[in-house]
Amino acid sequence: MLRKGVIGLIAAVGLCLGGMVPLHAQQVTVGKGDTLSIHGFISGTWFWDRNQFGGFGQGQSAEWAAAPGASFQTDKWFSDAEVSNTRLTLAFAGPHVSENWRVKAEIEADFFGGAGAPPFGDEQPHPRLRLGFADITNGRTTLRIGQFWSPLFGEYPQSLSHIAFPMGYGSAGFVGWRFPGIFLYQDLSPAGASTKAQLQLAAMKGSGPAVGPSGIGNGEASAIPQFEARLNVGGKAGGVGWHWYAAGHVDKKDLSGAGDTTTVGTDTTGTTGWALETGGGIEPGSFVLHGNFYYGQAIGQQFGAITQFGDIRSWGAWGQIGYKVPDTGWSLWGYYGIDNPDETRYFQDTGQNLTRLKNQVASFMIRYETGPYAVGLEWFKAFTDYQTAQTKADQIALSVKYNI
Numbered sequence: 001m002l003r004k005g006v007i008g009l010i011a012a013v014g015l016c017l018g019g020m021v022p023l024h025a026q027q028v029t030v031g032k033g034d035t036l037s038i039h040g041f042i043s044g045t046w047f048w049d050r051n052q053f054g055g056f057g058q059g060q061s062a063e064w065a066a067a068p069g070a071s072f073q074t075d076k077w078f079s080d081a082e083v084s085n086t087r088l089t090l091a092f093a094g095p096h097v098s099e100n101w102r103v104k105a106e107i108e109a110d111f112f113g114g115a116g117a118p119p120f121g122d123e124q125p126h127p128r129l130r131l132g133f134a135d136i137t138n139g140r141t142t143l144r145i146g147q148f149w150s151p152l153f154g155e156y157p158q159s160l161s162h163i164a165f166p167m168g169y170g171s172a173g174f175v176g177w178r179f180p181g182i183f184l185y186q187d188l189s190p191a192g193a194s195t196k197a198q199l200q201l202a203a204m205k206g207s208g209p210a211v212g213p214s215g216i217g218n219g220e221a222s223a224i225p226q227f228e229a230r231l232n233v234g235g236k237a238g239g240v241g242w243h244w245y246a247a248g249h250v251d252k253k254d255l256s257g258a259g260d261t262t263t264v265g266t267d268t269t270g271t272t273g274w275a276l277e278t279g280g281g282i283e284p285g286s287f288v289l290h291g292n293f294y295y296g297q298a299i300g301q302q303f304g305a306i307t308q309f310g311d312i313r314s315w316g317a318w319g320q321i322g323y324k325v326p327d328t329g330w331s332l333w334g335y336y337g338i339d340n341p342d343e344t345r346y347f348q349d350t351g352q353n354l355t356r357l358k359n360q361v362a363s364f365m366i367r368y369e370t371g372p373y374a375v376g377l378e379w380f381k382a383f384t385d386y387q388t389a390q391t392k393a394d395q396i397a398l399s400v401k402y403n404i
Contacts, residue, residue, distance in 0.1 A: 035093045040108075042402045043085035045161045050394040051076045053382065055307060056165055058395075060085050061112065063171035064306060064359045065384040065393035084111040084125045085163045088404075097136070105134040105146075112164055131178060144183040151200045151230035151247045152176035152302055155279040155292045157320050158333050160367060160376040160399035167380065170303035172337030172361040173316030175277065175294050177302050179204035179226065195235035200247075202228045207301040209309050212257020219301060221254035222270060234280075244280035249273070249299065271311050273298035286326055291319035305341040306356040306384075311349060314341040318361075329370050335363040357385040372403040 028036045045060050051072050053062035059082050065071070087110040094103035113128030115121055133146025153176025157167045168174040181204030188197040204226045206219030219226070227250050234243030251273040254260075279292025294316055296302075300309035304316070318337030325331065338361075343354045360383045367376035380395040 030092070033095045037091045037093070038088070038404065039091065040088040040404045041086065042083070042404070043087070043160070043163060043399065044081065044083045045085070045397050045399040046079070046081040047161065047395055047397040048077060048079045051392060053393045053395070054384070055170070059397075060161055060163070061165040062162075062380065062393070062395055063165060063169060063361075063382070064356065065382045065391040067355070067386055068389045068391055071391045071393075080122075082122075082125065084115075085161075085401075086111055087130075087164070089131075100138045101136055102138075103134065103136050107132050110164055133183075140187040142183075142185040144185065145181075147178055147180045148183055149178050150176050150181075150204060150226070150249070150302065151202050151228040152249055152275060152277055152294070153178070154230075154245055154247060154277060155281060155290050157290075157318065157335055157337075157363075158288075158322060158367075159363070159365060159378065160374060160401050161378050161380070161395075161397035163401075167335055167363055168316075168318045168337035168339075168361050170307035171359045171382070172339050173292065173294060173318040174337065175275065175296075175299065175303045175316070177207075179207060181205060181225070195233065198232040200228075200230040200232070202226075204228070206251060206253070208253050209300075210257075211255065212260050214257055214259040216258045218253040218255055218257060219251060221256075221258040222252040223254075224252040226251040226273075240285075241283040242280065245278065247275075247277045249275040249277075249296065249302065251299075251301075253298065271298050273301075275299045275302065275304065286324045288322040288324070289319070291317065293317040304339075305354075306339045306359050308341065308354060308356060310346070310352075312341050312346050312354065314339065316340065329368050331367050331369070333363075333365040333367065335361070335365075337361045353387055355386065357387065359384045374401045374403075375399070 030036050047059045049058055052066040052070055054064055054066035056063055059080055089108045092105045096102040108131040109127050109129055111125040111127055113126035115125045131147055133144050133148050135142050135144050159167050166174055181202055184201045186199045188199055206222050206224060206226060208217045208219035211218045230245055230247035232245045253271050255271060275294055275296025277294040281290025296304050297313045298311045300307060305312040305314035316339035320333060320335040322331055322333040340358045341354055343357050346354055363380045365376050365378040367374060376399050378397045382393050384391050
Protein backbone atom coordinates (compact mmCIF):
# COMPACT_ATOMS: atom_id res chain seq x y z
CA MET A 1 0.00 0.00 0.00
CA LEU A 2 2.80 2.41 0.86
CA ARG A 3 4.54 1.94 -2.47
CA LYS A 4 1.23 2.39 -4.32
CA GLY A 5 0.67 5.61 -2.42
CA VAL A 6 4.09 6.97 -3.36
CA ILE A 7 3.58 5.93 -6.97
CA GLY A 8 0.23 7.71 -6.97
CA LEU A 9 1.78 10.91 -5.67
CA ILE A 10 4.54 10.72 -8.29
CA ALA A 11 1.90 10.11 -10.96
CA ALA A 12 0.13 13.30 -9.88
CA VAL A 13 3.38 15.20 -10.25
CA GLY A 14 3.79 13.56 -13.65
CA LEU A 15 0.49 15.09 -14.75
CA CYS A 16 1.90 18.52 -13.92
CA LEU A 17 4.99 17.70 -15.94
CA GLY A 18 2.94 16.32 -18.83
CA GLY A 19 0.85 19.50 -18.85
CA MET A 20 4.03 21.60 -19.02
CA VAL A 21 3.11 23.40 -15.79
CA PRO A 22 6.19 24.86 -14.01
CA LEU A 23 6.26 22.87 -10.78
CA HIS A 24 8.26 25.41 -8.82
CA ALA A 25 5.44 27.93 -9.31
CA GLN A 26 2.70 25.68 -7.99
CA GLN A 27 0.98 26.00 -4.64
CA VAL A 28 -2.23 24.04 -4.89
CA THR A 29 -5.07 24.25 -2.37
CA VAL A 30 -6.10 20.79 -1.16
CA GLY A 31 -8.32 19.42 1.59
CA LYS A 32 -9.72 21.87 4.12
CA GLY A 33 -7.55 24.88 3.52
CA ASP A 34 -4.23 23.04 3.17
CA THR A 35 -1.80 24.08 0.48
CA LEU A 36 0.53 21.71 -1.39
CA SER A 37 3.95 22.77 -2.64
CA ILE A 38 5.95 20.52 -4.97
CA HIS A 39 9.72 20.65 -5.04
CA GLY A 40 12.76 18.43 -5.42
CA PHE A 41 15.22 17.93 -8.26
CA ILE A 42 15.98 15.90 -11.38
CA SER A 43 19.41 14.26 -11.33
CA GLY A 44 21.31 12.22 -13.87
CA THR A 45 24.83 10.77 -13.87
CA TRP A 46 26.86 9.16 -16.63
CA PHE A 47 29.80 7.41 -14.98
CA TRP A 48 32.89 5.40 -15.78
CA ASP A 49 34.09 3.04 -13.02
CA ARG A 50 37.51 1.46 -12.81
CA ASN A 51 37.00 -1.70 -10.74
CA GLN A 52 33.86 -2.46 -8.76
CA PHE A 53 32.61 -0.67 -5.69
CA GLY A 54 31.26 -2.83 -2.88
CA GLY A 55 28.32 -2.51 -0.56
CA PHE A 56 25.60 -0.21 -1.89
CA GLY A 57 26.44 -0.43 -5.59
CA GLN A 58 28.06 1.45 -8.45
CA GLY A 59 27.49 4.90 -9.88
CA GLN A 60 25.49 7.27 -7.70
CA SER A 61 25.65 4.87 -4.73
CA ALA A 62 29.38 3.96 -4.86
CA GLU A 63 31.12 4.24 -1.46
CA TRP A 64 33.98 1.73 -0.93
CA ALA A 65 36.03 -0.61 -3.13
CA ALA A 66 34.90 -4.20 -3.58
CA ALA A 67 36.57 -7.03 -1.65
CA PRO A 68 39.66 -8.69 -3.15
CA GLY A 69 37.67 -11.65 -4.46
CA ALA A 70 35.22 -9.35 -6.26
CA SER A 71 37.80 -6.94 -7.65
CA PHE A 72 38.56 -7.04 -11.35
CA GLN A 73 42.07 -8.18 -12.24
CA THR A 74 41.86 -7.24 -15.93
CA ASP A 75 39.46 -5.28 -18.16
CA LYS A 76 38.61 -3.04 -15.20
CA TRP A 77 36.77 -0.16 -16.90
CA PHE A 78 33.02 -0.10 -17.48
CA SER A 79 30.44 2.62 -18.02
CA ASP A 80 26.81 3.12 -17.05
CA ALA A 81 24.28 5.86 -16.30
CA GLU A 82 21.39 6.37 -13.89
CA VAL A 83 18.81 8.88 -12.64
CA SER A 84 17.98 7.30 -9.26
CA ASN A 85 19.01 10.43 -7.33
CA THR A 86 15.94 12.19 -8.77
CA ARG A 87 13.77 13.32 -5.85
CA LEU A 88 10.25 14.64 -5.36
CA THR A 89 8.93 16.27 -2.20
CA LEU A 90 5.30 17.08 -1.44
CA ALA A 91 5.01 19.67 1.33
CA PHE A 92 1.60 20.28 2.90
CA ALA A 93 1.02 23.52 4.85
CA GLY A 94 -1.96 23.05 7.13
CA PRO A 95 -4.14 25.51 9.01
CA HIS A 96 -3.59 27.13 12.39
CA VAL A 97 -4.95 24.95 15.19
CA SER A 98 -4.71 27.83 17.67
CA GLU A 99 -3.59 31.45 17.60
CA ASN A 100 0.13 30.55 17.55
CA TRP A 101 0.28 26.93 16.46
CA ARG A 102 -0.15 25.45 13.00
CA VAL A 103 0.34 22.04 11.41
CA LYS A 104 2.21 20.88 8.33
CA ALA A 105 3.46 17.62 6.80
CA GLU A 106 5.86 16.36 4.17
CA ILE A 107 6.47 13.31 1.99
CA GLU A 108 9.75 12.75 0.14
CA ALA A 109 10.60 10.02 -2.37
CA ASP A 110 13.47 9.14 -4.69
CA PHE A 111 14.20 6.21 -7.02
CA PHE A 112 16.62 4.03 -5.07
CA GLY A 113 13.97 1.39 -4.40
CA GLY A 114 15.80 -1.13 -6.57
CA ALA A 115 15.79 -1.92 -10.28
CA GLY A 116 15.69 -4.93 -12.53
CA ALA A 117 18.54 -6.55 -14.42
CA PRO A 118 19.88 -5.31 -17.77
CA PRO A 119 19.12 -4.89 -20.59
CA PHE A 120 15.73 -3.34 -19.72
CA GLY A 121 15.13 -3.52 -15.98
CA ASP A 122 17.98 -1.19 -15.03
CA GLU A 123 16.33 1.67 -16.95
CA GLN A 124 13.26 1.45 -14.68
CA PRO A 125 14.34 2.31 -11.11
CA HIS A 126 11.65 1.92 -8.45
CA PRO A 127 10.51 4.71 -6.15
CA ARG A 128 11.02 4.51 -2.39
CA LEU A 129 9.69 6.57 0.49
CA ARG A 130 12.49 8.52 2.19
CA LEU A 131 10.66 10.81 4.59
CA GLY A 132 7.10 11.09 5.86
CA PHE A 133 6.20 13.22 8.88
CA ALA A 134 3.72 15.65 10.40
CA ASP A 135 4.65 18.77 12.38
CA ILE A 136 2.94 21.04 14.85
CA THR A 137 4.86 24.29 15.29
CA ASN A 138 4.71 27.83 16.60
CA GLY A 139 7.84 28.90 14.72
CA ARG A 140 10.26 28.43 17.62
CA THR A 141 9.15 25.01 18.86
CA THR A 142 8.40 22.15 16.48
CA LEU A 143 7.16 18.67 17.39
CA ARG A 144 7.70 16.25 14.51
CA ILE A 145 6.26 12.72 14.42
CA GLY A 146 7.04 10.35 11.57
CA GLN A 147 10.13 9.28 9.62
CA PHE A 148 12.96 11.81 9.52
CA TRP A 149 16.74 12.10 9.74
CA SER A 150 18.41 11.25 13.01
CA PRO A 151 20.29 14.20 14.56
CA LEU A 152 23.57 12.35 13.80
CA PHE A 153 22.94 13.04 10.11
CA GLY A 154 24.83 16.32 10.11
CA GLU A 155 27.12 18.11 7.67
CA TYR A 156 26.67 17.18 4.00
CA PRO A 157 29.47 17.11 1.34
CA GLN A 158 28.87 18.94 -1.93
CA SER A 159 28.47 16.61 -4.92
CA LEU A 160 26.38 16.32 -8.06
CA SER A 161 26.78 12.54 -8.39
CA HIS A 162 26.64 11.41 -4.73
CA ILE A 163 23.43 12.91 -3.35
CA ALA A 164 21.22 10.15 -1.90
CA PHE A 165 24.46 8.33 -1.03
CA PRO A 166 26.75 11.25 -0.13
CA MET A 167 30.50 10.89 -0.38
CA GLY A 168 31.78 9.03 2.67
CA TYR A 169 28.30 7.91 3.70
CA GLY A 170 28.72 4.70 5.66
CA SER A 171 32.29 4.54 4.42
CA ALA A 172 34.37 7.58 5.41
CA GLY A 173 33.10 9.39 8.47
CA PHE A 174 29.56 10.34 7.40
CA VAL A 175 27.03 8.62 9.72
CA GLY A 176 23.31 8.91 10.50
CA TRP A 177 20.10 7.47 9.03
CA ARG A 178 16.37 8.17 8.89
CA PHE A 179 13.99 6.46 11.31
CA PRO A 180 10.38 6.67 12.44
CA GLY A 181 10.31 8.53 15.73
CA ILE A 182 9.44 11.61 17.72
CA PHE A 183 11.58 14.71 17.14
CA LEU A 184 11.61 18.00 19.04
CA TYR A 185 13.27 21.16 17.71
CA GLN A 186 13.64 24.18 20.00
CA ASP A 187 15.15 27.55 19.06
CA LEU A 188 17.31 28.80 21.94
CA SER A 189 18.36 32.24 20.72
CA PRO A 190 16.15 35.32 21.14
CA ALA A 191 14.45 36.80 18.11
CA GLY A 192 16.79 39.02 16.11
CA ALA A 193 19.99 37.58 17.63
CA SER A 194 22.99 37.52 15.29
CA THR A 195 24.00 34.08 16.57
CA LYS A 196 21.34 31.38 16.24
CA ALA A 197 21.15 28.30 18.46
CA GLN A 198 18.85 25.29 18.28
CA LEU A 199 18.40 22.14 20.37
CA GLN A 200 17.24 18.88 18.76
CA LEU A 201 15.98 15.85 20.68
CA ALA A 202 14.88 12.54 19.17
CA ALA A 203 13.52 9.18 20.29
CA MET A 204 13.56 6.77 17.34
CA LYS A 205 12.70 3.14 16.87
CA GLY A 206 15.43 0.62 17.68
CA SER A 207 17.33 -0.80 14.72
CA GLY A 208 19.76 -3.59 13.96
CA PRO A 209 20.24 -6.81 11.98
CA ALA A 210 17.63 -9.56 12.23
CA VAL A 211 18.59 -12.13 14.85
CA GLY A 212 17.17 -15.20 16.60
CA PRO A 213 14.17 -17.36 15.72
CA SER A 214 11.82 -14.38 15.35
CA GLY A 215 13.84 -12.59 12.67
CA ILE A 216 13.25 -9.31 14.49
CA GLY A 217 16.11 -6.81 14.47
CA ASN A 218 18.28 -6.80 17.58
CA GLY A 219 17.60 -3.09 18.15
CA GLU A 220 13.86 -3.61 17.94
CA ALA A 221 14.17 -6.69 20.19
CA SER A 222 15.57 -4.55 23.02
CA ALA A 223 12.19 -2.73 23.22
CA ILE A 224 14.17 0.49 23.91
CA PRO A 225 14.26 3.41 21.43
CA GLN A 226 17.38 5.05 20.08
CA PHE A 227 17.95 8.43 21.77
CA GLU A 228 19.83 11.39 20.31
CA ALA A 229 20.44 15.04 21.07
CA ARG A 230 22.08 17.76 19.03
CA LEU A 231 23.01 21.41 19.49
CA ASN A 232 23.29 23.68 16.43
CA VAL A 233 24.94 27.09 16.59
CA GLY A 234 25.65 29.47 13.71
CA GLY A 235 25.89 33.04 12.53
CA LYS A 236 28.33 35.55 11.06
CA ALA A 237 31.52 37.02 12.51
CA GLY A 238 33.29 39.79 10.64
CA GLY A 239 31.26 38.98 7.54
CA VAL A 240 32.30 35.31 7.65
CA GLY A 241 29.46 32.81 7.87
CA TRP A 242 29.95 29.89 10.23
CA HIS A 243 28.02 27.01 11.81
CA TRP A 244 28.84 24.25 14.28
CA TYR A 245 27.02 21.31 15.82
CA ALA A 246 27.58 18.57 18.39
CA ALA A 247 25.45 15.43 18.68
CA GLY A 248 25.23 12.38 20.93
CA HIS A 249 23.60 8.98 20.46
CA VAL A 250 22.76 5.98 22.65
CA ASP A 251 20.83 2.78 21.94
CA LYS A 252 20.39 -0.75 23.26
CA LYS A 253 20.49 -4.01 21.32
CA ASP A 254 19.28 -7.48 22.38
CA LEU A 255 21.78 -9.76 20.65
CA SER A 256 19.81 -12.94 21.35
CA GLY A 257 16.70 -11.53 19.69
CA ALA A 258 13.05 -11.51 20.66
CA GLY A 259 11.50 -14.83 21.70
CA ASP A 260 14.85 -16.37 22.62
CA THR A 261 14.38 -19.41 24.88
CA THR A 262 18.03 -19.92 25.83
CA THR A 263 18.08 -17.09 28.38
CA VAL A 264 16.18 -17.20 31.65
CA GLY A 265 15.36 -14.16 33.77
CA THR A 266 17.35 -11.05 32.92
CA ASP A 267 18.74 -11.14 29.39
CA THR A 268 22.45 -10.37 29.62
CA THR A 269 23.12 -10.76 25.88
CA GLY A 270 22.69 -7.07 25.11
CA THR A 271 25.07 -4.38 24.01
CA THR A 272 24.95 -0.59 24.13
CA GLY A 273 25.58 1.49 21.05
CA TRP A 274 26.80 5.05 21.46
CA ALA A 275 28.36 7.84 19.44
CA LEU A 276 29.64 11.40 19.75
CA GLU A 277 29.83 13.64 16.71
CA THR A 278 30.83 17.19 15.91
CA GLY A 279 31.05 19.15 12.70
CA GLY A 280 30.44 22.42 10.96
CA GLY A 281 31.80 24.85 8.44
CA ILE A 282 32.98 28.38 7.64
CA GLU A 283 32.61 30.49 4.50
CA PRO A 284 35.31 33.18 4.31
CA GLY A 285 34.72 35.09 1.10
CA SER A 286 34.54 32.75 -1.88
CA PHE A 287 35.85 29.75 0.08
CA VAL A 288 33.87 27.02 1.85
CA LEU A 289 35.46 24.70 4.41
CA HIS A 290 33.34 22.09 6.20
CA GLY A 291 33.36 18.55 7.60
CA ASN A 292 32.65 16.38 10.62
CA PHE A 293 34.16 13.83 13.04
CA TYR A 294 32.51 10.94 14.90
CA TYR A 295 33.62 8.38 17.48
CA GLY A 296 31.39 5.54 18.62
CA GLN A 297 30.67 1.90 19.22
CA ALA A 298 28.12 -0.55 17.82
CA ILE A 299 26.43 1.93 15.49
CA GLY A 300 26.31 -0.06 12.27
CA GLN A 301 22.59 0.78 11.98
CA GLN A 302 23.70 4.42 11.81
CA PHE A 303 26.26 3.57 9.07
CA GLY A 304 29.26 3.59 11.41
CA ALA A 305 32.34 1.32 11.16
CA ILE A 306 32.14 1.23 7.33
CA THR A 307 28.56 -0.05 7.71
CA GLN A 308 29.50 -3.13 9.75
CA PHE A 309 27.42 -4.55 12.57
CA GLY A 310 28.62 -5.75 15.94
CA ASP A 311 30.24 -4.37 19.07
CA ILE A 312 32.78 -2.43 16.98
CA ARG A 313 34.58 0.68 18.17
CA SER A 314 35.28 3.09 15.31
CA TRP A 315 36.01 6.67 14.34
CA GLY A 316 35.71 8.60 11.13
CA ALA A 317 36.09 12.08 9.72
CA TRP A 318 35.84 13.98 6.45
CA GLY A 319 36.61 17.47 5.20
CA GLN A 320 35.89 19.38 2.03
CA ILE A 321 37.18 22.68 0.71
CA GLY A 322 35.45 24.60 -2.04
CA TYR A 323 36.14 27.76 -4.00
CA LYS A 324 33.34 29.61 -5.79
CA VAL A 325 34.78 31.71 -8.60
CA PRO A 326 33.07 35.11 -8.16
CA ASP A 327 30.37 36.11 -10.65
CA THR A 328 30.89 33.10 -12.92
CA GLY A 329 28.83 30.18 -11.59
CA TRP A 330 31.97 28.00 -11.52
CA SER A 331 33.25 26.29 -8.38
CA LEU A 332 35.98 23.80 -7.44
CA TRP A 333 35.70 21.23 -4.63
CA GLY A 334 38.23 18.86 -3.01
CA TYR A 335 37.29 16.16 -0.49
CA TYR A 336 38.95 13.56 1.75
CA GLY A 337 37.33 11.16 4.27
CA ILE A 338 38.31 8.16 6.39
CA ASP A 339 36.57 5.55 8.53
CA ASN A 340 38.75 3.42 10.81
CA PRO A 341 37.21 0.62 12.90
CA ASP A 342 39.32 -0.78 15.74
CA GLU A 343 39.89 -4.30 14.38
CA THR A 344 42.42 -5.18 17.11
CA ARG A 345 40.00 -4.46 19.93
CA TYR A 346 37.19 -6.24 18.10
CA PHE A 347 39.31 -9.38 17.70
CA GLN A 348 40.34 -9.29 21.38
CA ASP A 349 36.68 -8.98 22.47
CA THR A 350 35.11 -11.48 20.05
CA GLY A 351 37.86 -13.64 18.52
CA GLN A 352 36.52 -12.65 15.10
CA ASN A 353 37.99 -10.61 12.29
CA LEU A 354 36.36 -7.59 10.72
CA THR A 355 35.66 -7.68 7.01
CA ARG A 356 36.58 -4.05 6.25
CA LEU A 357 39.47 -2.65 8.30
CA LYS A 358 39.73 0.90 6.96
CA ASN A 359 38.36 2.95 4.10
CA GLN A 360 39.61 6.21 2.63
CA VAL A 361 37.90 8.32 -0.02
CA ALA A 362 39.22 11.22 -2.09
CA SER A 363 37.28 13.31 -4.58
CA PHE A 364 37.56 16.38 -6.78
CA MET A 365 34.71 18.20 -8.54
CA ILE A 366 34.38 21.10 -10.96
CA ARG A 367 30.84 22.46 -11.13
CA TYR A 368 28.95 25.09 -13.09
CA GLU A 369 25.62 26.51 -11.87
CA THR A 370 23.18 28.87 -13.51
CA GLY A 371 19.81 29.38 -11.88
CA PRO A 372 18.23 26.00 -11.07
CA TYR A 373 20.61 24.12 -13.41
CA ALA A 374 23.98 22.62 -12.50
CA VAL A 375 26.46 20.41 -14.34
CA GLY A 376 29.64 18.95 -12.93
CA LEU A 377 32.54 16.59 -13.58
CA GLU A 378 33.78 14.55 -10.60
CA TRP A 379 36.58 12.13 -9.87
CA PHE A 380 36.00 9.80 -6.91
CA LYS A 381 38.46 7.20 -5.53
CA ALA A 382 38.17 4.69 -2.67
CA PHE A 383 41.01 2.81 -0.92
CA THR A 384 39.61 -0.05 1.17
CA ASP A 385 41.71 -2.24 3.49
CA TYR A 386 40.62 -5.86 3.93
CA GLN A 387 42.25 -8.67 5.92
CA THR A 388 44.27 -9.87 2.93
CA ALA A 389 44.81 -6.78 0.78
CA GLN A 390 43.91 -3.21 -0.03
CA THR A 391 41.62 -2.74 -3.01
CA LYS A 392 41.00 0.44 -5.01
CA ALA A 393 38.17 1.70 -7.18
CA ASP A 394 37.87 4.89 -9.25
CA GLN A 395 34.91 6.72 -10.70
CA ILE A 396 34.67 9.55 -13.22
CA ALA A 397 31.16 11.01 -13.29
CA LEU A 398 29.46 13.62 -15.44
CA SER A 399 26.28 14.77 -13.69
CA VAL A 400 23.44 17.20 -14.18
CA LYS A 401 20.92 18.49 -11.65
CA TYR A 402 17.83 20.63 -12.11
CA ASN A 403 16.23 21.99 -8.95
CA ILE A 404 12.46 22.18 -8.95
